[in-house]
Amino acid sequence: xxxxxxxxxxxxxxxxxxxxxxxxxxxxxxxxxxxxxxxxxxxxxxxxxxxxxxxxxxxxxxxxxxxxxxxxxxxxxxxxxxxxxxxxxxxxxxxxxxxxxxxxxxxxxxxxxxxxxxxxxxxxxxxxxxxxxxxxxxxxxxxxxxxxxxxxxxxxxxxxxxxxxxxxxxxxxxxxxxxxxxxxxxxxxxxxxxxxxxxxxxxxxxxxxxxxxxxxxxxxxxxxxxxxxxxxxxxxxxxxxxxxxxxxxxxxxxxxxxxxxxxxxxxxxxxxxxxxxxxxxxxxxxxxxxxxxxxxxxxxxxxxxxxxxxxxxxxxxxxxxxxxxxxxxxxxxxxxxxxxxxxxxxxxxxxxxxxxxxxxxxxxxxxxxxxxxxxxxxxxxxxxxxxxxxxxxxxxxxxxxxxxxxxxxxxxxxxxxxxxxxxxxxxxxxxxxxxxxxxxxxxxxxxxxxxxxxxxxxxxxxxxxxxxxxxxxxxxxxxxxxxxxxxxxxxxxxxxxxxxxxxxxxxxxxxxxxxxxxxxxxxxxxxxxxxxxxxxxxxxxxxxxxxxxx
Numbered sequence: 093x094x095x096x097x098x099x100x101x102x103x104x105x106x107x108x109x110x111x112x113x114x115x116x117x118x119x120x121x122x123x124x125x126x127x128x129x130x131x132x133x134x135x136x137x138x139x140x141x142x143x144x145x146x147x148x149x150x151x152x153x154x155x156x157x158x159x160x161x162x163x164x165x166x167x168x169x170x171x172x173x174x175x176x177x178x179x180x181x182x183x184x185x186x187x188x189x190x191x192x193x194x195x196x197x198x199x200x201x202x203x204x205x206x207x208x209x210x211x212x213x214x215x216x217x218x219x220x221x222x223x224x225x226x227x228x229x230x231x232x233x234x235x236x237x238x239x240x241x242x243x244x245x246x247x248x249x250x251x252x253x254x255x256x257x258x259x260x261x262x263x264x265x266x267x268x269x270x271x272x273x274x275x276x277x278x279x280x281x282x283x284x285x286x287x288x289x290x291x292x293x294x295x296x297x298x299x300x301x302x303x304x305x306x307x308x309x310x311x312x313x314x315x316x317x318x319x320x321x322x323x324x325x326x327x328x329x330x331x332x333x334x335x336x337x338x339x340x341x342x343x344x345x346x347x348x349x350x351x352x353x354x355x356x357x358x359x360x361x362x363x364x365x366x367x368x369x370x371x372x373x374x375x376x377x378x379x380x381x382x383x384x385x386x387x388x389x390x391x392x393x394x395x396x397x398x399x400x401x402x403x404x405x406x407x408x409x410x411x412x413x414x415x416x417x418x419x420x421x422x423x424x425x426x427x428x429x430x431x432x433x434x435x436x437x438x439x440x441x442x443x444x445x446x447x448x449x450x451x452x453x454x455x456x457x458x459x460x461x462x463x464x465x466x467x468x469x470x471x472x473x474x475x476x477x478x479x480x481x482x483x484x485x486x487x488x489x490x491x492x493x494x495x496x497x498x499x500x501x502x503x504x505x506x507x508x509x510x511x512x513x514x515x516x517x518x519x520x521x522x523x524x525x526x527x528x529x530x531x532x533x534x535x536x537x538x539x540x541x542x543x544x545x546x547x548x549x550x551x552x553x554x555x556x557x558x559x560x561x562x563x564x565x566x567x568x569x570x571x572x573x574x575x576x577x578x579x580x581x582x583x584x585x586x587x588x589x590x591x592x593x594x595x596x597x598x599x600x601x602x603x604x605x606x607x608x609x610x611x612x613x614x615x616x617x618x619x620x621x622x623x624x625x626x627x628x629x630x631x632x633x634x635x636x637x638x639x640x641x642x
Contacts, residue, residue, distance in 0.1 A: 145352045149350055154303065154344075155304045155306070155345075156344075157301065157302045157327055157335070158334075158340070159202045159299075165276045165301075166196065166236065166276060167194070168194075169182040178292075181295065186231055186294060186297075203243045203244065204449060210272070213247075214243065214432060215244065215432075216434065219424075219430070220238060222420075229278050229280055229294070230297070231279070235276055236275065239421045240423075248267075248268060249269055252463070252466075252481070253318040254478060262477045267306050277296050277299040277300075279296055279297035280294075313376035316373065317369040317372050320344060337368050338367065344365075348363060348376055348380060363376070363397075374402075382406075395412065398410055432449040469484075486516065486526060487525065496537045496540070500541045502540045510540065511536075515529065515536065530560070539557060548579060552625050556568050579626055587635055589619055600615055604640045612637070615640070
């Protein structure tokens with residue numbers, strides 16, 4: 093390349109020399125000669141060569157979802173959050189000699205249902221393995237998991253996030269799910285800094301987990317958080333996991349690296365045990381920027397495990413991963429292969445029908461998934477996609493919204509404003525769930541119907557809503573009657589009020605008569621102020637138009 097550039101430069105010099113000899117008085121010279129590279133490289137390609145592509149993030153997730161089950165994966169111990177320490181521990185959970193695991197059918201069905209929801213391939217035969225490592229809260233010294241052949245593989249999670257210039261455009265993305273595997277949880281270590289001791293609670297030991305491994309298909313914290321929120325909604329809809337991250341029912345590990353597009357992936361770090369979607373987004377974005385800064389300074393990203401400090405907003409080192417840990421995986425000798433059946437016809441002779449897990453039966457029990465529900469809401473009621481997100485993301489809000497619609501003739505687009513702004517605003521302010529709302533769907537529908545039929549104005553409707561919220565048990569008609577909030581429709585009374593407003597605002601009346609019809613809205617507002625929002629707006633407009641037209 094250097095030789096060709098030099099030859100081109102020499103050729104350019106000779107051409108200009110010949111021009112000067114032939115045309116001594118010319119000031120024109122050739123300053124650049126087209127080369128083969130010029131003909132092949134587009135302007136964009138030339139720019140790319142001169143300024144290398146920026147480093148971008150690559151994110152994959154490993155998620156541990158606690159199976160919603162009455163008992164543990166391999167024992168009959170109950171599963172309950174915040175029970176007294178070591179009150180829910182069987183002999184097997186404590187790993188006493190001679191105890192054997194007994195597989196919980198409910199946990200297997202939950203894993204199959206979860207796999208089906210993500211369009212996974214369900215392995216009709218899966219295997220259990222022992223994964224050896226030492227934790228003080230892992231009494232057996234190993235975890236029973238599915239390393240060689242998990243119960244479900246090769247799935248897809250489709251999630252959406254709001255983007256675009258105004259942040260109101262729904263962007264659909266997908267992330268591949270490598271596998272869903274069954275495994276048991278460890279116990280919990282409780283660190284007492286005052287006494288300089290660590291206490292062990294085995295209540296959680298042996299609780300059934302589904303580990304979902306996602307491929308590195310995401311590029312930032314926002315995408316990862318959106319994927320986790322969608323996963324959370326799906327698991328809750330299925331009933332296979334309650335998904336409460338604050339109680340450890342959903343725990344997320346993020347594998348983060350950076351690279352230039354088209355180049356091999358960079359060295360990754362693992363950020364462990366993030367317990368909220370908001371912190372997940374912050375941790376990933378911080379880690380991506382940290383790795384970019386390290387590489388731009390000429391440093392090397394270390395293969396290590398890090399933790400996220402929510403107070404500082406930073407990830408901090410926990411331990412390096414340079415030395416590959418030998419988990420000494422081995423087949424679990426006390427559990428036979430896990431067999432699931434496609435349908436009843438495929439059951440083996442002599443198989444216990446009560447204990448058999450049948451994929452076809454589980455597939456038929458699949459509920460309406462969040463993405464399908466959002467599409468249905470938009471298609472059926474004509475609401476905006478962002479409103480469908482709000483409805484689906486809040487537990488019980490879709491059912492509330494549809495219950496209101498069944499009892500009122502008000503348009504869905506108007507009802508959605510009441511549900512997402514007035515109702516949800518009050519619920520968020522007081523940290524309440526939809527099921528705890530003091531205003532039932534029927535009560536709200538009754539209020540909206542009064543507004544729709546013209547008995548109260550929109551401003552009065554909001555005032556009545558506030559009264560209903562604080563005066564539990566009182567209906568909208570009762571409040572309207574007690575406080576005399578019904579619309580003023582008496583023509584003579586409104587004529588007098590309108591005349592008073594017209595007489596008090598001669599400048600506005602003059603403007604209207606000169607063609608500025610928008611000023612009429614100001615006069616209507618003054619009439620509503622006089623009547624405390626109780627005047628019939630249609631009648632007021634008609635009267636004012638009559639009085640300002642002459």
